[in-house]
Amino acid sequence: MTGAMLALVKERPERGATLTKVNIPSIGEDEVLVKIDYASICGTDVHIYVWNEWAQNRIKTPHIMGHEFAGHVAETGRSVRGFKEGDFVSSETHIYCGHCYQCHTGHSEVCQNLQILGVDRAGAFAEYIAVPERVLWKNDQSIPAAWASIQEPMGNALDTVNSEPVAGKTVLVTGAGPIGVLAVGIAKAFGATQLFVTDLSDYRLDLAKSMGADFVLNPSRDDIEGVVREQTHGIGVDVVLEMSGSEKAMHQGLKALTPGGRMSMLGLPERPVTIDLTNEVIFKEIRIYGITGRKIFSTWQTVSRLLASRIVDPSPAITHQLKFEDWQTGMDAMVAGTCGKVVLQIAGR
Structure with missing residues (x-):
């Protein structure tokens, strides 16, 4: 397929982005061209938009942003066998090599040669995207397209919750950003008995409450x-799910965690943090898990079933559904923290 398409492009190494016309990507023989219906904004996209230190060291401009999406197959490469035109799809965003040690031992999400969609190659804030067949996921037709676009971050939440079983456990979620809020619904679905959520934003605490939190706490006053x-x-709680990246929140979580408990960490600190390993971890016999990406594709299978069955309803977490042309409204809300998940309607707008 040839021609032009709309895309949100990081044109220059500075704050901002531009909705502009670019060429529709060509595909290789093992790739699939997807016409995007919905794409959702991630914290990573915010980093690229504001052009923080991480983005400055990682992103090469000009660059199409975005990596969370749902759409339909528009074209397939000649060696593609598992997908056909019209299939309803999303994509794993960790593009793995398939031949390194991690890929051979069941950890392709941390592949040594990893490429990330929307970071290391052209992303999903566009009318079309090219992705390798090996990372494409065929969606359940019963899942609304807007919901299907958030399966990638919902997978992050799922793996953070389920590092170990939470059934019958008490859980503290530190950080009620979009993934933290989704984690509340998932933990509830998997049998957590009490759910505590902390955040500095009362707006986001209200979202956590709507997703099933039993106690919402603001560290500025509680x-x-x-x-x-x-x-x-x-x-104390059996489980802490650290979603904020805040050093203060980490310490609060470790203090609230019962001896023998576990902490799973997804939030990304902007700088190195200091933890008292002797007293906060070792003497308490704490288990700490670092979470990145999703298990490919077992996590996707579980997320899909949770959404298709409506066991987890993410609607309260999706606070904004906007036309592609209104992307700035969504990005501003993400920067300000006055939103949950922001979904952009790319096609049919």
Whole structure:
């Protein structure tokens, strides 16, 4: 397919982005061209938009942003066998090589030769995207397209929640950003008995409440450890899901965590943090998991079933559904933290 398409492009190494016309990408023999219906804005896209230190060291301009999407197959390469024109699809965004040690031992999400869609290659804030067949996911037709576009970040939330089983456990989520809010619904679905959520934004705490949180706490005015211990009969929580990237929140979580508990960490600190390993981790016999990406594709299978069955309804977490042309409104809300998940309607607008 040839011609022009609309795309949101990081044109220059500075704050901002431009909605402009570019060429429709060509595809290789093992690639699929997808016409995008919906794409959602991620924190990574915000980093690229504001042009923080990470983006400056990673992104080469001009660059098409975005990596979370749902759409339909428009064209397939000559060696593609698993997909056909019209299939309803999304994509794993960690593009793995398939031949390194990690790929051979079941950890392709941390492939040594990893490329990330929308970071290392052209992304999904566009009318069309080219992706390798090996990372394409065929969606359940019963899942609304807007929901299907958030399966990638929902997979992050799922793997953070399920590093170990949460059934019958008490859980503290530190950070009620979009993924933290999705984690609340997932933890509830998997049997968590009490869910505590902390954030500095009352707006986002309200979103967490709507997704099933039992207690929402603002560190600027609430005694996190005190409330947790009061509500857990002095025990503390069994599980902490760290979604904020805040050093202060990490310490609050570790203090609220019962000895023998576990912390799963997805939030990304902007700089190195200091943790008292002796007293906060070792003497408490804490298990800490670092989470990145999703298990390919077992996590996708679970997320798809949760959405198709409506066991998890992400609607409260999706606060904005905007036309592609209104992307700036969504990006501004993400920068300000006055939103949950922001979804852009690319096709049919």
